[in-house]
Amino acid sequence: MDPVRVRFAPSPTGHLHLGSARTALYDYLIARKTGGQFILRIEDTDQKRLVEGAEQEIYDGLHWLGLDWDEGPDVGGPYGPYRQSERKEIYQKYALELVEKGYAYYCFCSPERLSEMRTGQQQRKEPVVYDGTCRNISLDEARSRVAAGEKHVIRFKTPRTGATTMTDLLRGAITVENRMLDDYILVKSDGLALYHLAAAVDDHLMKITHVIRSSEWLPTAPLHSMIHRSFGWQEPVWVHLSVFLKPSGKGKMSKRDAAELVKDGHSIFIKELENLGYLPEAVLNWVALMGWSFDDHTEFFTKQALIESFTLDRLNPSPAAINFQKFDYFNANYIRMLTDAELAERIKPFFDREGLPADLFTLTRIAPIIRERLTTLDDAIDMAGLFFRPFPQLTADQLPGKDMTPEMTANVIRSAIEVFEPLPSLDKDATEPFMRSEVDRLGLTPGQAFGTLRVAVTGQKVSPPLFESMEIIGKQAIMERLQAALSLLSA
RNA sequence: GCCCCCAUGGUCUAGCGGUUAGGACACGGCCCUUUCAAGGCCAUAACAGGAGUUCGAGUCUCCUUGGGGGCACCA
DSSP states (O other), X not given: OOOOEEEEOOOSXXXXXXXXXXXXXXXXXXXXXXXXXXXXXXXXXXXXXXXXTHHHHHHHHHHHHTOOOSBBTTTBOTTOOOBGGGOHHHHHHHHHHHHHHTSEXXXXXXXXXXXXXXXXXXXXXXXXXXXXXXXXXOHHHHHHHHHTTOOOEEEEOOOSSSEXXXXXXXXXXXXXXXXXXXXXXXXXXXXXXXXXHHHHHHHHHTTOOXXXXXXXXXXXXXXXXXXXXXXXXXXXXXXXXXXXXXXXXXXXXXXXXXXXXXXXXXXXXXXXXXXXXXXXXXXHHHHHTSSBOSSSSOOOOOHHHHHHHOOGGGBOOSOEEOOHHHHHHHHHHHHHTSOHHHHHHHHHHHHHHHTOOXXXXXXXXXXXXXXXXXXXXXXXXXXXXXXXXXXXXXXXXGSOXXXXXXXXXXXXXXXXXXXXXXXXXXXXXXXXXXXXXXXXXXXXXXXXXXXXXXXHHHSOSSOSOHHHHHHHHOHHHHHHHHHHHHHHHHO
């Protein structure tokens, strides 16, 4: 495949979410695979909807995911500026060209009049499109009204008969009756272009070869084709991606749904995912497979493998419900691929956040015994917090294992003290065989005896493996805790 | 309401005229086991419905149904 030029064109109006991330990923993959360029363009033509910090969040999210771009507002490039609000004059010029050629016209209708028109159309069950009132104004008259400072917009003059056909790479020909398409506004009364014009102009000027975007653009795609054709430009290849549905498969994720998700430790927002303890490599792998597949069995892909395997023709056009169980599965598996040192470094921030004094050295020792128990990085707090928190105050009734009397419980602890006392340190290799034979001698099951020791030594019913944990806690603390448990039982 | 798109188990999907319809997650059972996990094995589960084309249809066509998206001086 020839090198492509693709753009990821988010508008800075909210959080970067999974759907956008997937679009950016596919852009990135096909650009890297073909040796082309991945361009970041900020679509901020609607200044009213701008959200403080949203543009930065886009950069941060893409960086976190490891999707680096070749051209963009921050890194520049030969076809800039890459922020649409800085391209106002360019759109103005091209809009005028369309007016000149008779493909667009000035419209002086007020927003109030338009909204009346629409309600009337709805009541009469007609297509809700502009009624064409200003189409009939001669260009000369329109120009003098504009010159006189009359408030106006520029509309595309969509043909009122016939149909327009364009081609979507995944779906083939898409035909729409022209009368169903509106005389869309190209330039607002404030002089700034709207999406339809701005995107077309930029895609052409920036030499975009493939437009990969969400399928919510499908109904207006024929319009976009027409705009390109009106200028006499060659159209890019259009690729409309399926949408993501909420986990139930019933509809698109709403703000409310998104908020609910965080309560279960999930989220569709990239920024949130990082805080929840997900790995960027897991996010990429998971999201890549929602709407794309390689074959009937391969499902683990590094970013590099994705670049090598990805092709546009294996994209799936049908909507996909987001499956967080599968995401957890991927995340857990990617955690297991981390070395001890890597895992320690990745979980460190979560301990810091909790105010737990976890050092990298200790975390590296802990890594192998908690790794396969983690679904997300922040599970490490539940799993290994005990190594850094003050030991809790226990009560005697917490100590006995299943079907154990206080005497049997005390015996286990006493024998542990006896066994551990002469040892220089509590290495698993030394402690475990000793204690196993003690368990036999005392006529207990391992489950009973080790359960008692687990509570006595970790203060918890559930913990990482007992002997490995003791090794990390250290002999001194262990002996103190055993003595304390013993006196608790004899009290 | 109008327009566009989509349709294989609960979910993500493989399949591109002839398959015992494959894989994964989730779920259930068993094994392993010092808790929790992880791992191993096994099981349950799908071509939305109806016409057509064809010797033969999950695969092609049409209709129905269902789902999704779009109908702004938002993107």
